[in-house]
Amino acid sequence: MRIAHLSDPHFGTEVPEVVAALQAALPVLRPDAIVVSGDITQRARPAEFDAAARFVDSLPPVPKLLVPGNHDLPLFNLPLRLLLPDQGYRRVFGAPEQERHAGPLSFAGFDATLRWRHTRGDLQAAHVQSRMAAVGGGAALRIAVMHQPLHTALEEDRDECLLSAAAIADALAGADTDLVLSGHVHMPLLADTRSVFPRLRRHFVLSGAGTAVSHRIRSGAPNSFNLLDIDENCLRITASLHAFDAAAGRFMPATVRHYQRDADGWRAASPAENLSQL
Numbered sequence: 001m002r003i004a005h006l007s008d009p010h011f012g013t014e015v016p017e018v019v020a021a022l023q024a025a026l027p028v029l030r031p032d033a034i035v036v037s038g039d040i041t042q043r044a045r046p047a048e049f050d051a052a053a054r055f056v057d058s059l060p061p062v063p064k065l066l067v068p069g070n071h072d073l074p075l076f077n078l079p080l081r082l083l084l085p086d087q088g089y090r091r092v093f094g095a096p097e098q099e100r101h102a103g104p105l106s107f108a109g110f111d112a113t114l115r116w117r118h119t120r121g122d123l124q125a126a127h128v129q130s131r132m133a134a135v136g137g138g139a140a141l142r143i144a145v146m147h148q149p150l151h152t153a154l155e156e157d158r159d160e161c162l163l164s165a166a167a168i169a170d171a172l173a174g175a176d177t178d179l180v181l182s183g184h185v186h187m188p189l190l191a192d193t194r195s196v197f198p199r200l201r202r203h204f205v206l207s208g209a210g211t212a213v214s215h216r217i218r219s220g221a222p223n224s225f226n227l228l229d230i231d232e233n234c235l236r237i238t239a240s241l242h243a244f245d246a247a248a249g250r251f252m253p254a255t256v257r258h259y260q261r262d263a264d265g266w267r268a269a270s271p272a273e274n275l276s277q278l
Contacts, residue, residue, distance in 0.1 A: 002029070003035060005226040006036045236258065
């Protein structure tokens with residue numbers, strides 16, 4: 001099974017040639033599911049949501065799960081932000097928390113946005129654990145999707161993690177979660193929780209995706225997405241970062257990491273393979 005993990009497209013700031021390259025790449029890669037982990041738009045404007053919907057509809061016809069990010073709440077229309085913060089998102093994509101199933105994989109999307117905060121997000125641990133337990137059922141692999149991450153690649157971004165990151169990690173571990181997909185900081189991350197949350201009863205893999213198509217890239221992190229391949233026994237995950245190569249005009253694999261499932265969860269199976277220099 002293969003998951004294409006996209007994040008932070010920020011429609012309203014999209015780069016047309018990068019959009020076209022992503023639309024060309026995904027059918028070739030043939031994902032079994034597509035996830036978009038928030039910041040679908042730049043300013044939650046109707047035209048931005050409509051452009052995002054057209055983009056999502058253009059992708060391969062497989063199960064898709066989206067969650068809102070902080071940019072999907074109106075910033076300047078304060079009454080709307082306080083009273084109906086997810087109105088624009090709901091109009092196009094429906095409920096901000098949904099579930100999807102693809103073969104042995106179960107996905108649960110979480111809305112971590114906070115109307116009282118501009119960038120920070122949070123969740124309730126009890127809500128996370130109960131939803132993950134319910135959506136998991138007999139699934140071989142349980143996957144949680146949220147916008148703000150539990151951990152970041154760079155120390156300077158740690159203030160952008162979920163406010164209750166440690167408690168949420170405990171809740172996810174308690175529900176036997178295997179993968180957590182997030183975005184928000186535009187700096188990719190492929191890791192497991194062993195060094196970040198060493199005391200978890202069960203460890204899981206963290207996939208943090210960069211910005212898929214926006215010009216709002218950061219130094220050292222071009223437009224990118226993550227591809228997650230799960231073997232038929234759901235005992236091994238191969239996670240690869242695909243970065244946009246401006247000279248070639250296409251997305252190319254840049255970094256690969258391997259994870260295997262042990263009795264206490266997931267761990268790195270081998271050193272990272274750097275296929276190109278980001």
